Amino acid sequence: MHKVTPYLELDEEAKQLVDHANNKTITLTVSESAVLHQLILSISSVCTKEDLLAAGWPERVVAATSLTQCVSTLRKKLEPYPEVVLRTIAGRGYQLNVSTRSHIKMLAVNDAESVRAALVDVSLLVKLSGIVILILIALSMWYFSDYHGVVKAKNSWDATKKVPLNIGGTEQDVQLIHKDNVAHLHPSMWQKHLAPESNHLDGMSKFNGYALTDGNYYSMAVCPDADQNKCLGKGLINITAIDLTPAGLNMQTFTELTHKMEKRIRYNRVIIPHDEPGTSGFVEHHYHADVYYPVQGNMLVRSDISLSLIYKGENVGKFYSAACVTDEECETTPIKYKIKGDFTQYREKINDLDVDVFHVKVTQKDLINPEHVSPSAMHFYREIRKHEIIDSDLYFYRIYKDSETAVWIVPILGNLVAWYEYDKVKL
Template identity: 60%
Template structure:
């Protein structure tokens, strides 16, 4: 037996994958088994096509397409296990990467070996002890299921790359969060949406930034502070491109336009007294952001986003979120979408980045339908309608926080990145 993860094994003799969580077996061919055994012999090592052809088809001469088909089939069979990634390394070969998820800090049994040892031990216990142990085991397995969902969701993300950005004529660096196997990570996938001839802002000598992509959207979250820890929340810029065609957004025109849009229509932001000494038994943690979506030839669309957390325990509580979408000419009457639910908070890491994951179980959704939707905002309305119909579990990622701001990945229109203003209100 070859151990792939704590619950997934490769039985080389029987030529099958054994899933101890779901009690399932997935059959493999001789070539698939041999190739996977070699890849497992040195995880993260890059094996050439010649190495894999030699073990998968010994003493035979086959076309390179045989290996390509074998890899494709293996990926489909490993697809349910997102922490196991069979990667193609351009012009070099293939690599097997298994994400380490043991750093998620929640109480749960997630080691199949420990579970198996416990089951073996039951046979020597008395009947009463066996019943008690079985009851505890079933309880832990039930609890583990939510934890496992979070682990699998986190395993999709990476944060090991940085890109250079030119914002308003100022050069800076952004840490990138991206989903596995996303190949389009060149800075141009973000930069091409800013028009170079209009990409100049006075009074922006430096900035801090994060960037993200889910393979469809490309987000930039920018704060005019040399170090992220010094970001006060003033002058934050959140831009997400939802179309591969260059948007040609002029930063010189965007800054005054965004201020005009935010001053003209405000739904979610609440300006609190600076010296508020409110008292109350509940503390609301509120996060607010304005996110802009430039598309070539279309009106600029804005999402006014607010999220609130009210803790009712160490790592759990009530979650509330409201999104209001309008366009620059006010042709779209507000598309307002509200989510209420309960969250469990998990502390984890994505590469070297400390992250808080909020698993939100949706209890109530409310969509206020607009009277009119412009062509520019129509795809946003369709996406929110899909959310309204089908989403029951959502995952929010808080990837950075200081005393005044926080950076979030939000499950809206795919996965959006937003640098938010942070306030506390005593209720």
């Protein structure tokens, strides 16, 4: 058998062309087979008429027209294969040329040699074009992938700075996290809402904390009497400023008021129904925080926030979040906003800060409209309504955790940081 192309062979003994791509044979005469064999042996070179006459009609004397007729018939039989060209070289003879386009059909046969030939024979331009196309496909897949969204989201934050905070008369440097484009990062942006003349808490000797801003809100999460590795979850302080005017917060009065507000019914203690499909036999990882929003001249507003994770794999599962907003005098009937979705967890870094990024694809949103909203809480109602309309993909960041607590950056009511109590519930 002699190859003409990766899928077309000359069977000289059977006097036929074997087409493996289309699973058929083309019958040849003795002379046609011999002439084609001689052309294949000298492929891309010129075969003289004398050589071809000797090959096709050995020990016979025939007219030159016999060769002309033989070549004409061979051309007709090779017509289905435009990549195989039998040329007439004026005054010299004939030449068989096979284009590398024949490798287009290489997958029609199980021939490793043909596959290798296809890869080697194609021009450098074709190879480079193929490489460029593959790179563009890979970049396109990356750009539209969920992970690219995660990387883009977490890269919008910066965690290279610390900021000093004075909480209850104790000053300490805390980790600052901010959006890249935020210009105002002076400590006063957080400190000015605490009235300096009343910034005192009995028993406060040390704390651990985090400060965060997206340029609109300035929030801080503080665990009293904590070190870098452990927070007992007692007396957590989560304050978010939504207004640049100093709120004049009296820390002693604030602490007493928060104790009073937190003794009320916690709407978000259990946010997953016991009969929730697909949760039986799982563990609910539940996080809860109270976030306070002081504004000068307004009642203190609290957001009772819960997050719950149910893992269905190593880093995927169901995500539940609920926020309930009310004010200190309960003038605002509860504004309740719940979301459900599917999460994928990624272990990432914001600069040198280790974070768990939870990409949540929201599948359900529920807003319970209040009967009455006081002026103090109207801002939050509008924010929640905006979230209800636009939320589809959300990114939550867990930047600290121990056995009792965790610190999260959440995109609810603006981007804010809060210290959460943590517990597990078996379902």
